[in-house]
Amino acid sequence: xxxxxxxxxxTVTAALPYANGPIHIGHLAGVYVPADIYVRYLRQKGKDxxxxxxxxxxxxxxxxxxxxxxxxxxxVVDYYHHLIKDAFQEFGIAFDVYSRTSADIxxxxxxxxxxxxxxxxxFVEQESEQYFDEENQQFxxxxxxxxxxxxxxxxSAYGDQCESCGTSxxxxxxxxxxxxxSGNSPVMRKTRHWYLPLDKYEPMLREWILExxxxxxxxxxxxxxxxxxxxxxxxxxxxxxxxxxxxxxxEGTEGKVLYVxxxxxxxxxxxxxxxxAEKGVDWKPYWKSPDSKxxxxxxxxxxxxxxxxxxxxxxxxxxxxxxxxxxxxxFLNLEGDKISTSRNWAVWLHEYLQDFPGKQDVLRYVLCATxxxxxxxxxxxxxxxxxxxxxxxxxxxxxxxxxxxxxHKYFDGRVPEAGDMTDNDRETLKNMAAxxxxxxxxxxxxxxxxxxxxxxxxxxxxxxxLTEEEPWKKFKEDPERVKTILNICLQVCASLSVLSGPFLxxxxxxxxxxxxxPARAWDEGGRSDLIAPxxxxxxxxxxxxxxxDEQVKAQLEKLMQARKDNQSDEDAKPFKETTTFDxxxxxxxRTATILSAEKVPKTKKLLKMxxxxxxxxxxxxxxxxxxxxxxxxxGKKVVVLANLEPRKxxxxxxxxxxxxxxxxxxxxxxxxxxxxxxxxxxIS
RNA sequence: GGCGGGGUAGCUCAGGUGGUUAGAGCGUCGGAUUCAUAACCCGAAGGUCACGGGUUCAACUCCCGUCCCCGCUACCA
Numbered sequence: 001x002x003x004x005x006x007x008x009x010x011t012v013t014a015a016l017p018y019a020n021g022p023i024h025i026g027h028l029a030g031v032y033v034p035a036d037i038y039v040r041y042l043r044q045k046g047k048d049x050x051x052x053x054x055x056x057x058x059x060x061x062x063x064x065x066x067x068x069x070x071x072x073x074x075x076v077v078d079y080y081h082h083l084i085k086d087a088f089q090e091f092g093i094a095f096d097v098y099s100r101t102s103a104d105i106x107x108x109x110x111x112x113x114x115x116x117x118x119x120x121x122x123f124v125e126q127e128s129e130q131y132f133d134e135e136n137q138q139f140x141x142x143x144x145x146x147x148x149x150x151x152x153x154x155x156s157a158y159g160d161q162c163e164s165c166g167t168s169x170x171x172x173x174x175x176x177x178x179x180x181x182s183g184n185s186p187v188m189r190k191t192r193h194w195y196l197p198l199d200k201y202e203p204m205l206r207e208w209i210l211e212x213x214x215x216x217x218x219x220x221x222x223x224x225x226x227x228x229x230x231x232x233x234x235x236x237x238x239x240x241x242x243x244x245x246x247x248x249x250x251e252g253t254e255g256k257v258l259y260v261x262x263x264x265x266x267x268x269x270x271x272x273x274x275x276x277a278e279k280g281v282d283w284k285p286y287w288k289s290p291d292s293k294x295x296x297x298x299x300x301x302x303x304x305x306x307x308x309x310x311x312x313x314x315x316x317x318x319x320x321x322x323x324x325x326x327x328x329x330x331f332l333n334l335e336g337d338k339i340s341t342s343r344n345w346a347v348w349l350h351e352y353l354q355d356f357p358g359k360q361d362v363l364r365y366v367l368c369a370t371x372x373x374x375x376x377x378x379x380x381x382x383x384x385x386x387x388x389x390x391x392x393x394x395x396x397x398x399x400x401x402x403x404x405x406x407x408h409k410y411f412d413g414r415v416p417e418a419g420d421m422t423d424n425d426r427e428t429l430k431n432m433a434a435x436x437x438x439x440x441x442x443x444x445x446x447x448x449x450x451x452x453x454x455x456x457x458x459x460x461x462x463x464x465x466l467t468e469e470e471p472w473k474k475f476k477e478d479p480e481r482v483k484t485i486l487n488i489c490l491q492v493c494a495s496l497s498v499l500s501g502p503f504l505x506x507x508x509x510x511x512x513x514x515x516x517x518p519a520r521a522w523d524e525g526g527r528s529d530l531i532a533p534x535x536x537x538x539x540x541x542x543x544x545x546x547x548x549d550e551q552v553k554a555q556l557e558k559l560m561q562a563r564k565d566n567q568s569d570e571d572a573k574p575f576k577e578t579t580t581f582d583x584x585x586x587x588x589x590r591t592a593t594i595l596s597a598e599k600v601p602k603t604k605k606l607l608k609m610x611x612x613x614x615x616x617x618x619x620x621x622x623x624x625x626x627x628x629x630x631x632x633x634x635g636k637k638v639v640v641l642a643n644l645e646p647r648k649x650x651x652x653x654x655x656x657x658x659x660x661x662x663x664x665x666x667x668x669x670x671x672x673x674x675x676x677x678x679x680x681x682x683i684s
Numbered sequence: 685g686g687c688g689g690g691g692u693a694g695c696u697c698a699g700g701u702g703g704u705u706a707g708a709g710c711g712u713c714g715g716a717u718u719c720a721u722a723a724c725c726c727g728a729a730g731g732u733c734a735c736g737g738g739u740u741c742a743a744c745u746c747c748c749g750u751c752c753c754c755g756c757u758a759c760c761a
Contacts, residue, residue, distance in 0.1 A: 175761095218689095219688090219689070220688075220689050220690090220755090222688095223687085223688040223689060224687090224688055224689080224755085224756070225688095226687090226688075227686095227687045227688050227756070227757090228687090228688095228756085230687075231686085231687075231756095231757080300689085300754090300755065300756090301755080301756090303755095303756090304756080330689075330690085330754075330755080331754075331755080333754095338754095369696080369697095369709090370696065370697090373697095374689080374690075374697085375689070375690045375691085375697095375753090375754075376689095376690080376753080376754050376755085377696075377697090378696085380695095382695095383695080383696075383710090386695095386710065386711080387696095387710080389721095389723095390709095390710065390711085390723090391709080391710075393721065393723080394721085394723050394724075395723090395724080397721075397723090398720060398721070398723050398724060399720090399724080401719095401720055401721070401723090402719055402720045402723090402724075403719090403720090404720095405719065405720060406719050406720085409719075410719095449696095449697075449698090450697095450698075453697095453698095453708075453709070456709085460724095463723095463724050463725070464724085464725065464726095466719080466720095466724080466725090467717080467719095467724060467725040467726090468725075470717085470719085471719070472718075472719040472720095473719095475719095542721065544721085545721075546721065606759065606760065620761090621760090621761080622760080622761080623759075623760030623761085624760090641761085644761065645761085646761095647761055649759080649760075649761075654761065656761085657761050658761095
């Protein structure tokens, strides 16, 4: 049913990297390495395939970064676009096109896409109130508003999230909001936006995903989609008030752009158009013809966009086909911790290429072997070393080297002719012939780890055969026999040079040069006549070198340094701005005793408590349930901010706030008077 | 709290419409070997398949409950 043979062409996309930082091993293992292996395999199968990627260059974070660095957004994306593009290229990720969303062709494509949907009446138009900076005459995106976090009191919280306590916010919740641009307090003003009514397309999505792709999508992808569909979809805004991005192609909408999640996936289409124009072919069949297979490689954080929103857009547009598969991977950790750009806890591709020149294939191998296909996985440098030294080098490299050295020693590097075959010879050749189909099957099911292990089994087959036949013992009495043995070993080497291609392109090429054989199609990989008798081999050279302990140690030290730098940053949480005595005096803080406490149902963090303040009894809700059980809290002496404006939380009115101390690890502890004062005592 | 994914040998992972001794690679130990980058090859040890119930002639595989990890989501005065 999903046999690749029934498809005329393949359109393969890899998630567009966001151009505000470099690429790290998590991106590679999750998306680019598997996608690259898949594409190289298809190409070797002789398929018509286009491999699409590019930089995602719009959105608010880039404009913020530009402002911080005193640059234009274009300068920021130019820098990262080239850094990313060059690193991919050097690493051997063989995109047919690596485009960018700031390119003209993308602006055109995305605007036209929007117009088509607009003309079809797909969108819902709605007015809402948003913060507006009067001095600069512009609406403020969530990230452009800063203010005091209502939760932790941090004074530089953003409109969408507080970076101090991690709470997600909406701009209206911020206390004392300020515009990041002018520093002024913004005002609420009406603005108009366009929404994609995902709810209307729910039946289509249900049938397409839940019924048609029950069996061929990965469980994590299918499950995530089902979860979204069962929760019920709601309209999603596709426009934003911002001056960086694709302008809305409508009259009177200056200052409005497409929201990035609408804009970015269209980037796949724009990139395809760019490629097609250069090549002089028609791009449309790659996206619109039912006999094209469309596959999106992404990480698990992108599932909803690629399985729900983008397909809805394509469907609503009307002339596109929907993706055939979205093989999303889980996440890769590094030395036991989450990879984090802001904490600099990562192995950056451009740094790896510097530290390990010429070792692209080693990283490709390790990342494929430990790819988080079914669950999160951990990358460690020790594992990197072991896989290089004990697998790539000891099994693959060593087999090739043994064969080459023996052939040079006994036959001056000329391929000997095979004579009469023994059972073992025939068995070995028969086994070898099965590899292209076996590996290919795994690849077509997106089981890259399995496929890689199978490829290595071919090298194992060679090693076993060579050891069993012991040509170094037989050469004196029976040189004719040795000719046959080495001929067979060389055929295995030649097969390896074909079948390792998708996984280890640099190594495959090097091996082909060493053997003096051309690149071959995938299905020729198991043949026993890939290298002809009498053919002169080149000198043997090592395919892989040992990774030494010192190199591993250096990488680990680099990471430890990052961790150290990071910790010292965190410990030094800066003081807040100076406040006035008058402001302080406005706060009425009292000692109180907790009379009763219970967990608020259906929440993880909330505790509902009754306090005796000495003056009254009141209800307070606090987010401390992760640190205190209701039972252990009762009877505790606490300090409460008693004149804080009451607020409803989960339907319960909270009349005040209990003062808590928080350490750098995020642990909470009650603040309480040192002596056991009666309830209602004032704090000043 | 709701939802999704996952918890299988020291490590990284396969597996199964329920059925003889639960698999692989790496690591460890032993043997054999010397063509090879002390590598290859052979063999062994290692697992109450997270935990507790249930269904069954039979469960790691199905059902119920619990715990732990990751993600999405709600919540945090």
